[in-house]
Amino acid sequence: MTAAIDIRGVTRSYVVKGKPDFMALKGIDLTIPRGEVHALLGPNGAGKTTLCRILSTVLLPTSGTVTVLGHEVVRDAEKAKQCLGVVFGGDRGLYNRLSARQNLNFWASLYGLRRGERRRRVDELLDRMGLAQRADERVQGFSRGMKQRLHLARGLVSDPGVLILDEPTVGMDPVAARDFRDLVRELRADGRTILMTTHDMAEAAELSDRVSFIDDGNLALTESPTTVGNIVSTRERVDARGVPQEVRDRLTGLAGVAAVSETEAGVLRVETEHSEATRQVLMTIVAAGVTDVSRSRPSLEEVYLHLIGRRGMAVGG
Amino acid sequence: MGIHALRVMTAVRQGFIVARTDFAWFYTWKTWLGGWLVRVLCQVAFYSIIGVTVGDPDYVVHVVLGAALMICVAESLMTVASTTWDLNLGTFPLLAASPVVPGGYYFGRSMMWPLSATATTSIAIFTMSLFFDLHWTAADVPLVVVLVLLTSFATYCMALVIGAVALLAPGARNVMSAVVTMAITAFCGAVVPVDFWPSGVGWAAQAVPVTHGLNAIRHLESGADLGVVARSAGLVALVGVVWLTVAMIAFRGLFNHSRRGSASLS
Numbered sequence: 058m059t060a061a062i063d064i065r066g067v068t069r070s071y072v073v074k075g076k077p078d079f080m081a082l083k084g085i086d087l088t089i090p091r092g093e094v095h096a097l098l099g100p101n102g103a104g105k106t107t108l109c110r111i112l113s114t115v116l117l118p119t120s121g122t123v124t125v126l127g128h129e130v131v132r133d134a135e136k137a138k139q140c141l142g143v144v145f146g147g148d149r150g151l152y153n154r155l156s157a158r159q160n161l162n163f164w165a166s167l168y169g170l171r172r173g174e175r176r177r178r179v180d181e182l183l184d185r186m187g188l189a190q191r192a193d194e195r196v197q198g199f200s201r202g203m204k205q206r207l208h209l210a211r212g213l214v215s216d217p218g219v220l221i222l223d224e225p226t227v228g229m230d231p232v233a234a235r236d237f238r239d240l241v242r243e244l245r246a247d248g249r250t251i252l253m254t255t256h257d258m259a260e261a262a263e264l265s266d267r268v269s270f271i272d273d274g275n276l277a278l279t280e281s282p283t284t285v286g287n288i289v290s291t292r293e294r295v296d297a298r299g300v301p302q303e304v305r306d307r308l309t310g311l312a313g314v315a316a317v318s319e320t321e322a323g324v325l326r327v328e329t330e331h332s333e334a335t336r337q338v339l340m341t342i343v344a345a346g347v348t349d350v351s352r353s354r355p356s357l358e359e360v361y362l363h364l365i366g367r368r369g370m371a372v373g374g
Numbered sequence: 375m376g377i378h379a380l381r382v383m384t385a386v387r388q389g390f391i392v393a394r395t396d397f398a399w400f401y402t403w404k405t406w407l408g409g410w411l412v413r414v415l416c417q418v419a420f421y422s423i424i425g426v427t428v429g430d431p432d433y434v435v436h437v438v439l440g441a442a443l444m445i446c447v448a449e450s451l452m453t454v455a456s457t458t459w460d461l462n463l464g465t466f467p468l469l470a471a472s473p474v475v476p477g478g479y480y481f482g483r484s485m486m487w488p489l490s491a492t493a494t495t496s497i498a499i500f501t502m503s504l505f506f507d508l509h510w511t512a513a514d515v516p517l518v519v520v521l522v523l524l525t526s527f528a529t530y531c532m533a534l535v536i537g538a539v540a541l542l543a544p545g546a547r548n549v550m551s552a553v554v555t556m557a558i559t560a561f562c563g564a565v566v567p568v569d570f571w572p573s574g575v576g577w578a579a580q581a582v583p584v585t586h587g588l589n590a591i592r593h594l595e596s597g598a599d600l601g602v603v604a605r606s607a608g609l610v611a612l613v614g615v616v617w618l619t620v621a622m623i624a625f626r627g628l629f630n631h632s633r634r635g636s637a638s639l640s
């Protein structure tokens with residue numbers, strides 16, 4: 058069966074005046090089977106949005122090929138567009154002076170839905186997104202969560218097989234984000250293929266079948282959230298408070314200690330490569346009279362930090 | 375009707391729905407009549423009074439019609455700004471990702487301006503005619519409205535091309551429309567006859583719809599043969615179609631340009 062999304066050797070460079078070309082993507086290979094929810098994780102400027110824009114036919118790759126449900130997005134863009142729903146995050150992308158219904162009618166018409174079908178589809182989506190009660194109100198009075206639900210409805214208006222969600226929950230309050238995740242779960246149950254970019258590790262772990270880590274235009278890893286956890290499960294972590302400086306120095310020198318750092322909350326964090334090293338670290342800390350000690354496995358967020366580095370706030374290149 | 379023609383019609387219709395909503399946001403009937411129209415009439419009256427001070431009745435007619443038609447130009451050129459609004463709304467990349475016919479959408483997107491321009495200019499012509507002794511027969515009235523409508527839409531097509539350029543430099547959109555309005559006012563026969571300028575300027579003015587629109591309405595007012603009026607009207611339509619063709623190509627080219635990664639369009 059054809060993959061829903063097939064990305065082969067995709068690069069994308071930008072011309073920057075007076076500087077060498079900036080490579081936003083440096084040869085991405087990724088295949089996403091039909092029905093999969095796939096999360097794309099990475100710091101700002103890693104290339105996630107560039108990849109989404111290429112997939113959604115908005116941007117041309119410099120080299121490589123991308124197919125969506127068998128349609129190549131450069132040569133066969135018109136057919137690819139019919140299979141794709143695109144939802145960019147944030148407040149923008151809606152006609153604020155139109156009502157929710159008018160917005161959906163607008164896009165449904167452009168995607169070629171005939172009157173009866175359009176009416177049925179728009180009503181169904183408004184109902185599904187919980188917007189039916191306010192369907193005829195101007196969008197400018199909507200909350201961010203309501204706007205994002207309308208964005209999702211807009212992305213679904215042509216009943217696409219593949220949905221691209223670029224930072225869909227950015228800026229949402231926790232309740233709106235939870236509601237939005239419930240909607241994505243429903244879409245997954247429909248059998249749609251969803252590619253979403255996010256900074257929210259919990260969201261990625263909760264919703265996706267597989268996650269890909271992208272950094273500096275390269276794909277660092279693609280696995281299921283559970284497998285990713287297992288890959289790094291040999292790494293362990295010991296957190297402790299009130300550890301004297303001389304003990305910290307000794308911990309750094311212990312065999313099997315990968316890193317010693319201090320969190321923003323002032324907790325000493327020791328990462329170890331195996332259980333024996335963890336035992337040695339615990340013994341050293343306890344022997345120094347420290348009792349506020351805990352041990353744990355890394356979360357997906359820490360895996361992200363381990364793979365990508367602590368550059369989440371930095372803009373790459 | 376072919377599938378492509380249907381898609382073009384759909385794009386125009388949907389663009390027009392957005393245009394209509396935007397216009398209703400700017401103006402109520404009261405603010406359009408009491409604000410915009412009054413301002414327009416004052417402007418035309420101002421230029422017309424200058425014509426009176428010159429002391430030549432023919433020049434008064436020349437200036438009244440010239441000043442009134444400049445309103446049609448200025449209002450149609452508001453298209454330059456409204457063409458860029460999708461960049462601010464963030465809908466431009468979504469349009470690029472959709473199967474829209476770009477030229478069709480943009481043709482509908484700012485259509486409120488030539489329609490409003492037709493109303494304001496027609497009202498200005500007939501109102502000022504009462505005060506500045508211009509004469510129209512009953513049969514002339516619908517012809518004037520049709521000529522103004524034609525000139526507004528032809529100017530609108532020209533404004534769409536400038537709007538397409540403004541999409542690449544949205545910060546300069548108001549400067550573009552101001553400079554073009556000024557150049558048209560100066561060189562296309564609104565106040566100063568076209569043949570006053572060097573022949574090169576006169577030739578350039580032939581590419582501007584209002585040059586021919588002014589000729590058509592002035593011929594009509596002077597009681598010239600309808601064939602002469604029709605010839606000028608035909609030139610308005612011809613120039614408008616050329617601008618529309620360029621606009622369609624320009625918007626298609628812009629969407630392709632945005633796919634190559636234009637910073638201003640992303």
